[in-house]
Amino acid sequence: MRLIEQKRKDSIYLYFLAKGQRKYLGKPDKINQEKAKEALILLDTQITEYKSFRNKIEKYLYGKHEIEIKDSEYKMIFFDMDGVLFEKPWQESKSRKVAISSWDLLFKKLGQYDIYEALKKNFENGLYGDDVDSYVKWKEATCKTLKIIPLKEKTFQEVIDSRILSRGAKELFQILKKSKIKTAIITGSFYRLAQRAQKELDEVNHVRAHCRLFFDDNGLLKRWELNKTDYNHKIEIMEELALKEGIIDKNGHPDLNQCVYVGDDVNDLEAFGAAGLAIAFNSQKSIVKKAADIIIVGGDLTEILSPLFDFEMDKEKISFYVSKDVKDEWLNFAKTKDYSTLPDFIMKIIEFYIKEERASLKNIE
Ligand SMILES: [Mg+2]
Incomplete structure (x- = not known):
């Protein structure tokens, strides 16, 4: 399937090649609507076909199984947004790559990242106090700074639009919609980004x-x-x-034991402590991973489904796209080591496996 732009004299002629046929689409400024629509339909069919091949190969490769929707012991899932529903962009820092938030991204776009770093340092050093409201004062100072810069709506919207939904986010919400589980986003980020998530994901309840x-x-x-x-x-x-x-205990109080919280950063730690099941998704911070019941590495949000619906699962510490026995070995490895970043962890695991492989070859010799 190809789109050909043929140049003859001063004009360009467009042809679409598909299934051994060559369709003339017209000139760029005078396109044959009917033929172009036909070409689009053909392309869409092909994309759907490729997607299903991709799923199949992925299933063979990673052993991904179809999730069976049963009644879950959990009634509601709370999602953090930055780094969970939306991928966190990466940034090279002096020593390593770090993930950054929408706030960071906005200041970077404005060319004022140093200011935001200074504000963040102030917060971390307790300049806004150490009570539960201190982060609000930090963000109040941040917004005042944005007004002085000043922030244009166009720039803000560009940052919102640039964020990419995490892999599997759409599929996850489609599946959750079929279950009885309620969903909510609770975020320290921007309302406008949360609105985008609500629009693009199937049924976010709150x-x-x-x-x-x-x-x-x-x-x-x-x-x-x-x-x-x-x-x-x-x-x-x-x-x-x-x-x-209506998720309540016998005394009529909200029962968070029946709830799941999915987060990735230190601002999720309190919620981790309160939820019946705490899932760390793609977290880079060891303190967050330690506080979680389950750690998901690999970036596919549908991975959270297995602990929700898989009754045989006794709280796994790591969920990877690997077979059970390999997973067990990795689990063991992960238990004894603690790496702050995913690339770090993967590198060490590869080193570990190369060593093991070599050891077994030596034994044969
Ligand atoms: Mg986050």
């Missing part, structure tokens, strides 16, 4: 986001609303929403 920005008629940042949705406050929201969904 959304709570930290920062909502408002722009004036000239498209410049005018004011902002900061909601308490991060750190400790994530628990309050989980309780509020669980209650709303």
Whole structure:
């Protein structure tokens, strides 16, 4: 299947080659609508076919199994957004690659990343106090800075649009929609990005986001609303929403034991402690991985389904796309080592396997 642009004299002629046929599509500025639509349909069919091949090969390669939707012991899942529903962009720092948030990304785009780093340092050093509200003061200072810079709505929207949904996010929500499990996003990021997630994912039941920005008629940042949705406050929201969904214990109190929390960073630690099942998704931080019941590495969000529906699973520490016995070996390896980044961990595991392989070859000799 090919699109050919043939140049003759001063004109360009477009042809679409498919299934041994050559279709003339017209000139770029005078396209044959009918033929072009036909070509699009052909392409779509081919893409669907390729996708199904891809799924099949993936299934053979990684042993991915179809998830059977049964009743789960969990009634609700709370998702963090940055790094969980949306991939975190990577940035080269002095010593290693680190994942960055939407806030980082915005300041980078504005060419003012140093300012944001300074604000973040202030927060980490306790300059905004050490109570549960301190992060709100940090973000208040951050928004004031954005107004001074000033932030244009167009720039902000570009950052929102640039974020990429995590692999498997769409599939996951399609599957969850078929189950009885309720879903919610609780994020310390931007309301507008959460809105995008809600629009693009099938049925997110609740959304709570930290920062909502408002722009004036000239498209410049005018004011902002900061909601308490991060750190400790994530628990309050989980309780509020669980209650709303009738997930309660025998005394009528919200029962977070029947809830799952999926997060990736230190601002999720409190929520991890409160949820019945804490899942660390693609986390780079050992403190986060240690606090989780399950660690998912590899970036496919549908991986969280197996602990939800697989009754045989006794809380695995690592979920990989590998066969059970390899997984057990890796698990053992992971238990005794602690690497802060995924690339680090993978490198060490490869080294470990090369060594093992060589050892077995030596034995044969
Ligand atoms: Mg996050």
